[in-house]
Amino acid sequence: MNDITLFPADIAEMSVSQLAALPAAQKAEIDKNLDEAIAWLKKARTKFDAALDAAYGEQARTALRESGRDFGTTHIDDGALHIKFDLPKKVSWDQKKLSDIAAHIVAGGDKVEHFIDMKLAVSESRFTNWPPSLQQAFAAARTVESGKPSFTLSFNSEH
Template sequence: MNDLTIFPADIAEMSVSQLAALLPEQKREVDKNLDEALDWLKKARAKFDAALDQCYGEQARAALRESGRDFGTAHISDGPLRIKFELPKKVSWDQKKLKAIAERIVASGEAVESYLDVKLAVPESRYTNWPPALQQQFADARTVEAGKAVFDLSLGQEA
């Protein structure tokens, strides 16, 4: 293969039209370079975040506890550096137990929506396997939209 030299920094300076006009080999190189850059950035970000946690995490968590909280935002300092530490609360619910609770609420005659956010969904794989008569009953409730297009580039010898 030729020595191609289009790097992410070059791409930032190019217009969409210029990128679209690149040769196929150059488009593949841009695609590969961007994927590699993203992978590198994700790994570098994870490593640096781990370093920040190692350096400041305990101090920041202690600041949260001192303010009577386990989650939220704390501000700490390291000399001239000011650090805003955010520790979000992540809540998950046991779906089987929630379903049982919802059934008890309905059985008691109350509206389940007063207590729970209810979202009904039909898996597309299930819907497409239904007989047409059943699909027709659900058709008015179904909206189909295009998702984000994905392009996977390879050159002839890579395929």
């Protein structure tokens, strides 16, 4: 990071309106410095998490297996340090195979929603390329909301 004129503590103490009133150069500086700090913190967090896994991961996984589980939460101690280890279960489903199973359920006369959570979606690029008559058929099922805005700052000479 370069020479910071507004430190994180200063920024945290400022109101939104005070930050909005800052000169453009200071806004650009804050934006750049925050992005650099976030990137640094993410790298540091990833490295430290890997170190914790190297130090305690096998012991914690063994404790889980000994309790008859492959996933979940266990607690271990390293002297005065108490470590809560959480290994979540991450499940993914093969969409093609689920679709085939759903077709068999329907063919058997059962309701698919009794067995499978279904979420239908239409990609926005597909929707916008449809003819107007098809868009109208789907319009009542479509809701458009704004997402979280993002801002990328640069000086005029940089683009």
